[in-house]
Amino acid sequence: MSDSNASLPxxxxxxxxxxxxxxxxxxxxxxxxxxxxxxxxxxLTPEVNADEFLQKHYRELTPEQKAVVFKRLEEExxxxxxxxxxxxxxxxxxxxxxxxxxxxxxxxGCRKCAEACHIENNHxxxxxxxxxxxxxxxxxxxxFEKGNATYDHPVPAPGKYYMPVQCQQxxxxxxxxxxxxxxxWKEKDGIVVVDYNWCIGCRYCEAACPYHARRFNWEKPEIPxxxxxxxxxxxxxxxxxxxxxxxxxxxLHRTREGRLPACLEACPTGAxxxxxxxxxxxxxxxxxxxxxxxVLKEELGTKPRFFYYFDE
Amino acid sequence: xxxxxxxxxxFVGLIIISAIAAQMYASVKQRERIVSPPQAEYSTLFPxxxxxxxxxxxxxxxxxxxxxxxxxxxxxxxxxxxxxxxxNGSAGPLISFHQDLDFVHGKLVCISCHNPEGYYADFRxxxxxxxxxxxxxxxxxxxxxxxFRDYQNGSxxxxxxxxxxxxxxxxxxxxxxxxxxxxxxxxxxxxxxGPNDRFTPHxxxxxxx
Numbered sequence: 001m002s003d004s005n006a007s008l009p010x011x012x013x014x015x016x017x018x019x020x021x022x023x024x025x026x027x028x029x030x031x032x033x034x035x036x037x038x039x040x041x042x043x044l045t046p047e048v049n050a051d052e053f054l055q056k057h058y059r060e061l062t063p064e065q066k067a068v069v070f071k072r073l074e075e076e077x078x079x080x081x082x083x084x085x086x087x088x089x090x091x092x093x094x095x096x097x098x099x100x101x102x103x104x105x106x107x108x109g110c111r112k113c114a115e116a117c118h119i120e121n122n123h124x125x126x127x128x129x130x131x132x133x134x135x136x137x138x139x140x141x142x143x144f145e146k147g148n149a150t151y152d153h154p155v156p157a158p159g160k161y162y163m164p165v166q167c168q169q170x171x172x173x174x175x176x177x178x179x180x181x182x183x184x185w186k187e188k189d190g191i192v193v194v195d196y197n198w199c200i201g202c203r204y205c206e207a208a209c210p211y212h213a214r215r216f217n218w219e220k221p222e223i224p225x226x227x228x229x230x231x232x233x234x235x236x237x238x239x240x241x242x243x244x245x246x247x248x249x250x251x252l253h254r255t256r257e258g259r260l261p262a263c264l265e266a267c268p269t270g271a272x273x274x275x276x277x278x279x280x281x282x283x284x285x286x287x288x289x290x291x292x293x294x295v296l297k298e299e300l301g302t303k304p305r306f307f308y309y310f311d312e
Numbered sequence: 313x314x315x316x317x318x319x320x321x322x323f324v325g326l327i328i329i330s331a332i333a334a335q336m337y338a339s340v341k342q343r344e345r346i347v348s349p350p351q352a353e354y355s356t357l358f359p360x361x362x363x364x365x366x367x368x369x370x371x372x373x374x375x376x377x378x379x380x381x382x383x384x385x386x387x388x389x390x391x392x393x394x395x396x397x398x399x400n401g402s403a404g405p406l407i408s409f410h411q412d413l414d415f416v417h418g419k420l421v422c423i424s425c426h427n428p429e430g431y432y433a434d435f436r437x438x439x440x441x442x443x444x445x446x447x448x449x450x451x452x453x454x455x456x457x458x459x460f461r462d463y464q465n466g467s468x469x470x471x472x473x474x475x476x477x478x479x480x481x482x483x484x485x486x487x488x489x490x491x492x493x494x495x496x497x498x499x500x501x502x503x504x505x506g507p508n509d510r511f512t513p514h515x516x517x518x519x520x521x
Binding site: 273 | 458504
């Protein structure tokens, strides 16, 4: 041992000379810089795990892989929101193409639909976000420049009508075309969905949508545990991560099981009609065939599956 | 055995034509399957239930019992001994009962709808035919035909439950759930709060540029 000690290249002075001072200072600074550079990684560890990073696109997942992913998401919801949620994955129904119609003669602009959407779809409480934006419009035309989405007075006000706008589930959806990574696509039943785990948050789809139907998660959604809707699905109302796009999915976790969308159930006036466009006996078909219906911004060629109509 | 070239050509042609025909049949089949969904048997469908209106047999007096509940009295106790006034269409001339009634429904009078012959416990149609309170929609439909037509086709009045009756039942509102028969205009609503503006700092935690 003493031999090895003797072989160390200690020159003479154990005190501080200029060279040693510079070396020590340099090493300390280097170490500090390295620690600072590595700091974000340490912060990220609980948020970004390897499984999530390596997860494949939703449409490439096998049923077994889906089960693993859903279980992980349920565990994350438990850890972050302290709620027991179930994440389902109802597939599109056979021979079903969803359509929605809204009666402008009957809508009174009470925003109950927007409120129901907020609760059903686990939106961030602070922003009071919703997939439905209700415009108060001047009677006599459809001029959104004169529309007001922040009215707060008893409704319906004289001389006004009310136009709730949500995702139109376009057959020719500009948002799908705009997405550079195919994180959003149209399902067989006509619903445009987003894989929140695949979305990179570039917001191109938000810019492409002529109906302003897409929302961006600026912050991590904050919802008290007792208010979280635990009936969730991967492609619809599960709590979205920060930094991804989200949109109305016609409540596919409900509608693909035959239930009515939350906004329709909340409507006190019955202004909303939902159903299967392929079923000739459905209510939605009756409306389209017997009422004066129109679609928003028809000239853009987006072919919406959301129809507006009037009574007489 | 020798097969002539003509026969050979004929058989080959036959095979090709039958293949094309089969293909066309299959594609027509496919299209049929897409445009007309198989209709479920009617017996397998879940019911559409309509909220039942309240029965009309009793009315509250201004007196209360020991528990604070209003004491009810049967319509018959007064109306069996008083003759109806065919002109009366408001609460004004009444000296007892119904005095808080706000009546704004066209030019109708009490006995346009209420049946004096049944001591006001049922209704009557314009034809004079008596009708039970649970079937009162027929009474409304006498004048409000377009609304009734829309209701029957699912485009008037709120509902909950299932759009697909093969999967579950549906519950529908009755006319009187939303329209007070004596003052049927839909009331003004205070709208629930709208979305908060992201760029207004007092509403959210911060702003985003």
